[in-house]
Amino acid sequence: MSADQRAAAARRMAAIGATAHYDQRLAPYDVVASHAHVTMLLEQGIVPADAGAALRRGLEELGELLRSGAAPLDPDAEDVHTAIEAYLERRIGPDAGWLGTARARNDLAVTALRLWIRDHVTFLSRKLLALTGALLEQGERHAGTVMPGFSHLQIAQPLTFGHVCLAYAEAFLRDAERLRFVLALQDESPMGSAALAGTGFPVDRAAVARTLGFARPTANSLESVGDRGFALDFLNAGASVALDLSRFGAELVFWSSQPVGLIALPDELVSSSSAMPHKRNPDAAELVRGKSGRVLGNLHALQTVVKGLPLSYFRDLQEDKEPLFDTADTLALSLDAAVSLATLMRPDADAMRTAADVAFGTSGDLADLLTRERRIPFREAHHLVTELVRLAGKQGRSLGELSLEDRRGIDERLAFPEWPDVTVEDSVASRDSRGGTAPARVREAAAELRVRLAESAARLAHEEYIDQELGDTR
Ligand code: ARG
Numbered sequence: 001m002s003a004d005q006r007a008a009a010a011r012r013m014a015a016i017g018a019t020a021h022y023d024q025r026l027a028p029y030d031v032v033a034s035h036a037h038v039t040m041l042l043e044q045g046i047v048p049a050d051a052g053a054a055l056r057r058g059l060e061e062l063g064e065l066l067r068s069g070a071a072p073l074d075p076d077a078e079d080v081h082t083a084i085e086a087y088l089e090r091r092i093g094p095d096a097g098w099l100g101t102a103r104a105r106n107d108l109a110v111t112a113l114r115l116w117i118r119d120h121v122t123f124l125s126r127k128l129l130a131l132t133g134a135l136l137e138q139g140e141r142h143a144g145t146v147m148p149g150f151s152h153l154q155i156a157q158p159l160t161f162g163h164v165c166l167a168y169a170e171a172f173l174r175d176a177e178r179l180r181f182v183l184a185l186q187d188e189s190p191m192g193s194a195a196l197a198g199t200g201f202p203v204d205r206a207a208v209a210r211t212l213g214f215a216r217p218t219a220n221s222l223e224s225v226g227d228r229g230f231a232l233d234f235l236n237a238g239a240s241v242a243l244d245l246s247r248f249g250a251e252l253v254f255w256s257s258q259p260v261g262l263i264a265l266p267d268e269l270v271s272s273s274s275a276m277p278h279k280r281n282p283d284a285a286e287l288v289r290g291k292s293g294r295v296l297g298n299l300h301a302l303q304t305v306v307k308g309l310p311l312s313y314f315r316d317l318q319e320d321k322e323p324l325f326d327t328a329d330t331l332a333l334s335l336d337a338a339v340s341l342a343t344l345m346r347p348d349a350d351a352m353r354t355a356a357d358v359a360f361g362t363s364g365d366l367a368d369l370l371t372r373e374r375r376i377p378f379r380e381a382h383h384l385v386t387e388l389v390r391l392a393g394k395q396g397r398s399l400g401e402l403s404l405e406d407r408r409g410i411d412e413r414l415a416f417p418e419w420p421d422v423t424v425e426d427s428v429a430s431r432d433s434r435g436g437t438a439p440a441r442v443r444e445a446a447a448e449l450r451v452r453l454a455e456s457a458a459r460l461a462h463e464e465y466i467d468q469e470l471g472d473t474r
Pocket of ligand 1 (some may be wrong): 105317
């Protein structure tokens with residue numbers, strides 16, 4: 001083996017193995033975890049008082065530097081954790097060596113990552129609530145705006161635009177709840193698990209857990225260092241957010257396409273074609289839809305890394321970071337864009353009403369009415385309306401224009417004088433079951449959603465408080 005080969009091997013090891021250039025964003029979380037660890041070591045008398053104090057000061061100073069936007073860490077270090085130890089060594093000398101007592105990079109890395117996830121659940125939840133709020137406002141404003149409702153992309157029954165906006169608002173508020181579940185399941189501190197077997201030093205794991213805002217220490221040191229279930233849960237919840245964003249994006253692309261023309265998007269969120277100047281391509285909506293692909297891929301990527309790994313730590317596991325970072329970054333971009341789309345989309349009320357008012361589009365409502373008010377069993381009413389539609393079609397008339405004699409010709413029970421002409425407005429107003437599309441129900445649902453949104457925001461304010469000591473370093 002030549003010296004050249006060995007030099008190349010060392011370079012290649014660093015190239016495949018080093019992560020400090022991208023995992024530096026975990027630095028504030030390592031600082032918080034390390035600070036809690038040193039404080040506990042001091043209180044337990046595990047490290048000398050002067051060394052512990054120097055370490056605490058060094059970590060506090062580093063935290064300040066990171067908050068101020070400085071980049072004091074070596075990007076060529078193996079990872080952020082070794083970079084921080086090297087930084088402390090430079091700042092405070094050999095006392096820095098006490099930091100590694102009763103811990104390993106294995107429990108430190110996984111603790112920092114849990115703290116990062118907690119902070120980003122809050123970060124993304126805030127955006128989900130903003131999106132919910134934007135849709136809720138549209139829902140309130142357009143509780144009475146009639147539009148066609150689709151199933152199979154065929155015009156089905158009239159809906160109110162407000163009802164549709166609230167449908168997405170519900171989905172996004174639930175996504176925020178789904179992210180919260182992730183926190184509930186990862187509310188344990190791995191610190192003190194050390195490399196895999198625990199430590200012989202008299203540590204107080206509960207105290208560290210408390211300082212870091214976790215409910216308790218993890219139960220099993222061996223499981224703690226190799227478990228990435230908490231990261232998969234975050235990626236899974238993130239994938240759910242991406243799915244809902246994707247559906248919302250697809251909806252806007254459809255609504256804004258020229259032959260459909262139900263909504264207009266602002267110039268800032270569309271592009272024109274280089275070849276066809278008349279076009280208004282809904283780029284932002286397409287990207288909100290398209291970027292969901294990588295978020296779904298990130299979940300799959302980490303599942304594949306973890307699959308087949310026996311217990312405890314393997315270097316494979318450092319592949320957890322890029323999927324997590326990318327999911328958070330992509331969702332942040334997409335949610336921000338979706339907030340602008342939801343806020344600035346403008347329904348074309350006339351086009352919506354015209355599209356909703358297709359020939360015989362309220363025939364189902366007429367059948368309902370015959371059942372409700374004339375006591376004709378629904379199956380029979382449905383059958384009679386089918387015949388009425390056929391006749392009206394032949395005569396080129398609407399259902400409301402059919403003469404009493406014509407109706408009698410189909411069935412005696414249809415020969416009553418106050419024959420209704422069911423409009424799309426009548427149709428939506430009649431669908432006033434709880435959660436239905438009637439304007440009154442949409443207003444009621446919006447008021448209830450506003451209360452739940454405020455509750456979620458209040459909870460989030462509390463969670464933000466816990467994370468405030470991390471500062472806004474992202
Ligand atoms: N950067 C590594 C990771 O995130 C830290 C753990 C290193 N532990 C080890 N035994 N090499 O997975």
